[in-house]
Amino acid sequence: xxxxxxxxxxxxxxxxxVLAETDVLTWWAHVTHGQVKDEVVDRVQQRVLNGMGLILLxxxxxxxxxxxxxxTGCYLKHRGADEKERLWCTDPSHPIAEGIPDHFELPQHxxxxxxxxxxxxxxxxxISWFAGGEVFRSGxxxxxxxxxxxxxxxxxxxxxxxxxxxxxxxxxNACRWAxxxxxxxxxxxxxxxxxxxxxRPEGS
Amino acid sequence: xxxxxxxxxxxxxxxxxVLAETDVLTWWAHVTHGQVKDEVVDRVQQRVLNGMGLILLxxxxxxxxxxxxxxTGCYLKHRGADEKERLWCTDPSHPIAEGIPDHFELPQHxxxxxxxxxxxxxxxxxISWFAGGEVFRSGxxxxxxxxxxxxxxxxxxxxxxxxxxxxxxxxxNACRWAxxxxxxxxxxxxxxxxxxxxxRPEGS
Amino acid sequence: xxxxxxxxxxxxxxxxxVLAETDVLTWWAHVTHGQVKDEVVDRVQQRVLNGMGLILLxxxxxxxxxxxxxxTGCYLKHRGADEKERLWCTDPSHPIAEGIPDHFELPQHxxxxxxxxxxxxxxxxxISWFAGGEVFRSGxxxxxxxxxxxxxxxxxxxxxxxxxxxxxxxxxNACRWAxxxxxxxxxxxxxxxxxxxxxRPEGS
Amino acid sequence: xxxxxxxxxxxxxxxxxVLAETDVLTWWAHVTHGQVKDEVVDRVQQRVLNGMGLILLxxxxxxxxxxxxxxTGCYLKHRGADEKERLWCTDPSHPIAEGIPDHFELPQHxxxxxxxxxxxxxxxxxISWFAGGEVFRSGxxxxxxxxxxxxxxxxxxxxxxxxxxxxxxxxxNACRWAxxxxxxxxxxxxxxxxxxxxxRPEGS
Numbered sequence: 001x002x003x004x005x006x007x008x009x010x011x012x013x014x015x016x017x018v019l020a021e022t023d024v025l026t027w028w029a030h031v032t033h034g035q036v037k038d039e040v041v042d043r044v045q046q047r048v049l050n051g052m053g054l055i056l057l058x059x060x061x062x063x064x065x066x067x068x069x070x071x072t073g074c075y076l077k078h079r080g081a082d083e084k085e086r087l088w089c090t091d092p093s094h095p096i097a098e099g100i101p102d103h104f105e106l107p108q109h110x111x112x113x114x115x116x117x118x119x120x121x122x123x124x125x126x127i128s129w130f131a132g133g134e135v136f137r138s139g140x141x142x143x144x145x146x147x148x149x150x151x152x153x154x155x156x157x158x159x160x161x162x163x164x165x166x167x168x169x170x171x172x173n174a175c176r177w178a179x180x181x182x183x184x185x186x187x188x189x190x191x192x193x194x195x196x197x198x199x200r201p202e203g204s
Numbered sequence: 205x206x207x208x209x210x211x212x213x214x215x216x217x218x219x220x221x222v223l224a225e226t227d228v229l230t231w232w233a234h235v236t237h238g239q240v241k242d243e244v245v246d247r248v249q250q251r252v253l254n255g256m257g258l259i260l261l262x263x264x265x266x267x268x269x270x271x272x273x274x275x276t277g278c279y280l281k282h283r284g285a286d287e288k289e290r291l292w293c294t295d296p297s298h299p300i301a302e303g304i305p306d307h308f309e310l311p312q313h314x315x316x317x318x319x320x321x322x323x324x325x326x327x328x329x330x331i332s333w334f335a336g337g338e339v340f341r342s343g344x345x346x347x348x349x350x351x352x353x354x355x356x357x358x359x360x361x362x363x364x365x366x367x368x369x370x371x372x373x374x375x376x377n378a379c380r381w382a383x384x385x386x387x388x389x390x391x392x393x394x395x396x397x398x399x400x401x402x403x404r405p406e407g408s
Numbered sequence: 409x410x411x412x413x414x415x416x417x418x419x420x421x422x423x424x425x426v427l428a429e430t431d432v433l434t435w436w437a438h439v440t441h442g443q444v445k446d447e448v449v450d451r452v453q454q455r456v457l458n459g460m461g462l463i464l465l466x467x468x469x470x471x472x473x474x475x476x477x478x479x480t481g482c483y484l485k486h487r488g489a490d491e492k493e494r495l496w497c498t499d500p501s502h503p504i505a506e507g508i509p510d511h512f513e514l515p516q517h518x519x520x521x522x523x524x525x526x527x528x529x530x531x532x533x534x535i536s537w538f539a540g541g542e543v544f545r546s547g548x549x550x551x552x553x554x555x556x557x558x559x560x561x562x563x564x565x566x567x568x569x570x571x572x573x574x575x576x577x578x579x580x581n582a583c584r585w586a587x588x589x590x591x592x593x594x595x596x597x598x599x600x601x602x603x604x605x606x607x608r609p610e611g612s
Numbered sequence: 613x614x615x616x617x618x619x620x621x622x623x624x625x626x627x628x629x630v631l632a633e634t635d636v637l638t639w640w641a642h643v644t645h646g647q648v649k650d651e652v653v654d655r656v657q658q659r660v661l662n663g664m665g666l667i668l669l670x671x672x673x674x675x676x677x678x679x680x681x682x683x684t685g686c687y688l689k690h691r692g693a694d695e696k697e698r699l700w701c702t703d704p705s706h707p708i709a710e711g712i713p714d715h716f717e718l719p720q721h722x723x724x725x726x727x728x729x730x731x732x733x734x735x736x737x738x739i740s741w742f743a744g745g746e747v748f749r750s751g752x753x754x755x756x757x758x759x760x761x762x763x764x765x766x767x768x769x770x771x772x773x774x775x776x777x778x779x780x781x782x783x784x785n786a787c788r789w790a791x792x793x794x795x796x797x798x799x800x801x802x803x804x805x806x807x808x809x810x811x812r813p814e815g816s
Contacts, residue, residue, distance in 0.1 A: 049277055049321070051705075071275040072348050073253055075392040081406040083398065086807070088522045088543050089795050093663075093755040097795025102523055103807075111398075114496045114535065115390050115510055117253070117349050120326060122734070123755075125795075127522065127535060127543045131808075132398025135496050135535045135543050143705040143735075144276050145321050183701050183709025183737075186319050188279040194287065194315075194336025195698070195715075196743075198606050202285040255501075290603070292726045292747050293591050297459075297551040301591025306727055318700045318739065319714055326530070327551075329591075331726065331739060331747045335604075339700050339739045339747050347501040347531075387497050387505025387533075399494070399511075400539075402810050457685055457729070479683040480757050481661055483800040489814040491806065519806075523798050525661070525757050528734060540806025552684050553729050594727050596687040602695065602723075602744025610693040 007035050014040050023179040024053035026171070027060045028155060034064075041065050048147035050185075053178025055171065058155030061116075066151065069144050070118050077113035077134060082159070084131040085109040087138055087166075091125045096139065096150065096173045104166045110156040112136045118151075126170075128153065139170065146182040150174040211239050218244050227383040228257035230375070231264045232359060238268075245269050252351035254389075257382025259375065262359030265320075270355065273348050274322050281317035281338060286363070288335040289313040291342055291370075295329045300343065300354065300377045308370045314360040316340045322355075330374075332357065343374065350386040354378040415443050422448050431587040432461035434579070435468045436563060442472075449473050456555035458593075461586025463579065466563030469524075474559065477552050478526050485521035485542060490567070492539040493517040495546055495574075499533045504547065504558065504581045512574045518564040520544045526559075534578075536561065547578065554590040558582040619647050626652050635791040636665035638783070639672045640767060646676075653677050660759035662797075665790025667783065670767030673724075678763065681756050682730050689725035689746060694771070696743040697721040699750055699778075703737045708751065708762065708785045716778045722768040724748045730763075738782075740765065751782065753789075757798060760790040 019025075025044070029036075041064045048054050048069065056066050067074045085106040089097045113134030119142070126139030138153040152170060154161045161167055192202040223229075229248070233240075245268045252258050252273065260270050271278045289310040293301045317338030323346070330343030342357040356374060358365045365371055396406040427433075433452070437444075449472045456462050456477065464474050475482045493514040497505045521542030527550070534547030546561040560578060562569045569575055600610040631637075637656070641648075653676045660666050660681065668678050679686045697718040701709045725746030731754070738751030750765040764782060766773045773779055804814035 045275075069275040071249075071273040073390075073392075075390070077392055077395045079395050079398065079406050081396075081398060081403055083403045086541055090522050090524070090543075090545065091528075091755070092523055092758045092795040092798060093760055094795050095792045098793040100796060102796040102799045111395075113395070114498050115388075115392065115500055116498070117390060117392065119323065119346065119348060120499075120531070122324060123528070124532070127545075129537055129541060129543045131400060132403040133400040133494055133537060135498075135537045137498065137535075142323065143703070144323060146704045148705055180707045181710040183704040183706050184319075184712060184714040186277075186279070186321060186704060187714045188281055188319065188321065191281045191283050191315075191317070192285075194283065194285060194334075196335060196337040196606075198604075199285055199287045199336040202283050290745055294726050294728070294747075294749065295551070295732075296554045296591040296594060296727055297556055298591050299588045302589040304592060306592040306595045318702050319704055320702070324703075324735070327732070328736070331749075333741060333745060333747045337698055337741060339702075339741045341702065341739075347499070350500045352501055384503045385506040387500040387502050388508060388510040390500060391510045400810075402808075453683075477683040479657075479681040481798075481800075483798070485800055485803045487803050487806065487814050489804070489806060489811055491811045519803075521803070523796075523800065525798060525800065527731065527754065527756060530732060538806075539808060540811040541808040550731070552731060592727075594685075594687070594729060596685075596689055596727065596729065599689045599691050599723075599725070600693070602691065602693060604743060604745040607693055607695045607744040610691050 011040050012036065014044060016043065019043060019047040019052065022052055024055060024175045026055040026057065027063060027065065028057040029063050030059040030157060033062055036064050041068055045069060048149065049145040051146035051182045053175065054147065054149045055174050055178060056149070056151045058153055061151060061153065069149060072119060073117040076116045076136070079111040079132060081111065081132060082108040083111055086129040087126045088129065089125065090127050091123045094123055094125045095177050096125050096170060098173050099169050100166055106154060106161060106164060108159050109154065109161065112153050145186060148178040150178060215244050216240065218248060220247065223247060223251040223256065226256055228259060228379045230259040230261065231267060231269065232261040233267050234263040234361060237266055240268050245272055249273060252353065253349040255350040255386045257379065258351065258353045259378050259382060260353070260355045262357055265355060265357065273353060276323060277321040280320045283315040283336060285315065285336060286312040287315055290333040291330045292333065293329065294331050295327045298327055298329045299381050300329050300374060302377050303373055304370050310358060310365060310368060312363050313358065313365065316357050349390060352382040354382060419448050420444065422452060424451065427451060427455040427460065430460055432463060432583045434463040434465065435471060435473065436465040437471050438467040438565060441470055444472050449476055453477060456557065457553040459554035459590045461583065462555065462557045463582050463586060464557065464559045466561055469559060469561065477557060480527060481525040484524045487519040487540060489519065489540060490516040491519055494537040495534045496537065497533065498535050499531045502531055502533045503585050504533050504578060506581050507577055508574055514562060514569060514572060516567050517562065517569065520546070520561050553594060556586040558586060623652050624648060626656060628655065631655060631659040631664065634664055636667060636787045638667040638669065639675060639677065640669040641675050642671040642769060645674055648676050653680055657681060660761065661757040663758035663794045665787065666759065666761045667786050667790060668761070668763045670765055673763060673765065681761060684731060685729040688728045688748070691723040691744060693723065693744060694720040695723055698741040699738045700741065701737065702739050703735045706735055706737045707789050708737050708782060710785050711781050712778050718766060718773060718776060720771050721766065721773065724765050758794040762786040762790060
């Protein structure tokens with residue numbers, strides 16, 4: 001893992017070279033999503049489709065790269081009232097939940113609530129309960145061609161979320177899961193010659 | 205249904221007014237995908253997310269709107285050798301397959317083959333067998349927020365595909381399915397007031 | 409719809425004749441699941457696989473027929489403390505949520521909590537928030553061969569749940585959805601003759 | 613891995629002790645499925661739900677344990693005409709496909725064809741093409757509570773299928789995938805005490 005993405009670096013530090021040697025990219029951003037260049041989004045998307053893992057944290061639900069990979073608006077309800085959040089594991093088969101109890105609490109956090117504008121996840125690993133009355137699919141996996149994607153909502157900057165042992169364990173588990181080897185590279189395009197002799201090649 | 209999308213109409217005929225009164229849009233295109241304006245793609249995407257059904261036919265796998273809604277490259281293998289295609293129904297629970305036998309044949313068609321660069325469909329209703337040796341997920345459903353999407357690969361312009369009774373029935377079934385009523389409009393954004401009194405409103 | 413399933417009727421009223429003319433069966437049961445005869449469970453399962461819709465309410469998460477169709481233990485957490493439940497719609501594309509607001513409340517209900525021992529649903533239409541701190545996937549769809557199944561957790565016998573307008577609307581919507589026409593009957597078994605001449609029939 | 617399951621061993625060799633120390637069980641069977649004792653099926657099911665991986669090969673699509681875990685009939689079309697099968701990878705993100713080309717052939721094999729009576733898989737990793745004209749979802753993953761399950765159809769006893777390098781690689785990959793660590797053990801049952809003070813404990 002590399003700590004990348006600063007706006008003042010060329011290509012935000014996300015050059016072809018950096019991406020090519022990256023197995024899993026973690027993405028945290030808030031507010032300034034619009035400053036990320038479209039050509040960098042194109043490049044990161046392409047690298048995910050080619051097999052790089054991508055872990056999106058907290059407000060990156062609204063990043064260009066997440067919206068690009070989802071194809072939806074990715075919007076949600078939110079409220080900054082420092083209320084209690086309790087995460088429940090709803091896919092106990094998933095390696096991302098290894099070593100995590102069936103629920104744990106974040107004493108004070110920003111509320112993110114349903115409806116969350118995403119396609120159906122491959123797995124909803126965690127669902128959050130909020131003291132103010134909402135629920136949220138807070139840990140969701142997706143596959144996009146050869147790439148694995150995990151969205152995890154904890155991580156508001158004014159709360160010490162990334163000091164919570166369970167949160168750190170989940171992110172580490174997610175990086176390991178997203179870095180698992182993938183299947184074949186995509187062989188696509190024009191294949192004029194059939195695999196079976198009973199069919200004549202195109203144009204013959 | 206309206207027959208829309210000509211490049212020489214303003215906004216390709218896909219104005220806000222037309223889209224607002226459209227329940228299900230069918231989309232067929234080949235080769236000239238790049239001529240579709242990005243702002244029209246934005247508008248159609250938004251209307252799908254708000255509940256309009258979308259049926260994408262044949263080469264529209266590579267249309268801007270399909271790639272936008274999928275978040276992937278949507279590429280595939282192809283070969284124009286007029287070979288036999290046989291479609292097998294692999295989701296007999298689906299209303300799109302009503303009245304269709306468990307398999308049917310298209311005597312001559314363009315081959316579209318795997319790997320097809322799409323996210324996991326909600327349902328793979330049909331899988332195609334090709335005489336030249338390939339297979340293809342030829343009928344796939346997706347949901348995107350409130351909208352239902354069906355991709356159906358038959359429809360090459362040099363073969364009389366749209367005279368096949370099963371193909372026509374599937375497209376009609378798909379339009380009915382995509383037009384089913386949806387759930388609530390999306391209430392998203394800033395909700396400073398919690399639903400439970402135990403939490404103080406944001407900023408209080 | 410028929411009101412069936414009494415233990416003192418022959419076959420609990422679920423004869424082949426009754427099932428054959430039933431489009432959608434609703435099932436409510438509590439405590440006495442063990443009294444349902446296995447041969448009746450076999451018959452209902454077979455009828456679902458052949459296309460009958462099945463709506464399972466509240467404690468029928470632990471009925472023989474639900475466990476049979478899921479292949480899992482179907483267990484959950486529970487508490488009878490008459491606490492507030494709030495249901496959130498998490499699939500706004502689904503016809504089961506038509507006419508339902510994005511959330512609604514049941515003032516007093518039994519708590520059902522995660523982890524819920526079910527396979528991944530096709531759609532999680534509702535997720536419940538409980539005042540005591542838990543969450544639950546309270547409205548889940550499944551397909552089993554030609555049949556559509558909806559599990560909906562509201563309905564404890566000591567609360568007036570089935571007088572709630574939203575609950576009644578959801579059950580009515582679910583019946584309509586489960587009764588949609590299905591695809592082809594399953595043609596399975598021994599097919600000694602290949603569809604292509606390039607292969608010799610079995611045994612030839 | 614242990615080679616277990618002989619009918620003349622007590623409990624077919626699948627005692628509680630053996631299962632408890634088994635990470636992943638591979639299951640091959642043909643014809644004599646009915647001789648497997650129901651109490652052994654109960655035990656293997658319970659062990660899968662508690663996290664043991666299960667790899668089901670070829671005719672074990674019709675084993676009691678597979679039908680139990682699926683909740684469906686699991687039937688298919690079949691023909692023993694020693695025809696060519698070609699497997700196509702349709703989930704290039706999956707670790708089970710690591711090191712496998714985008715397609716490979718088995719020169720002579722029994723045909724297994726759609727419709728295959730299974731619930732929607734979590735992932736369809738492979739789809740097979742048969743020379744006689746059929747297709748089949750030949751590599752499918754499922755999760756059942758904490759357990760991971762992979763069904764893989766190659767393996768007819770009269771063909772040297774298990775000498776094919778790709779088949780062997782896929783089975784090895786599947787064992788590694790099914791043995792990945794899982795999430796929390798299932799905490800289910802009666803929880804009379806709410807997690808939040810705003811709700812009074814049950815019975816108080």
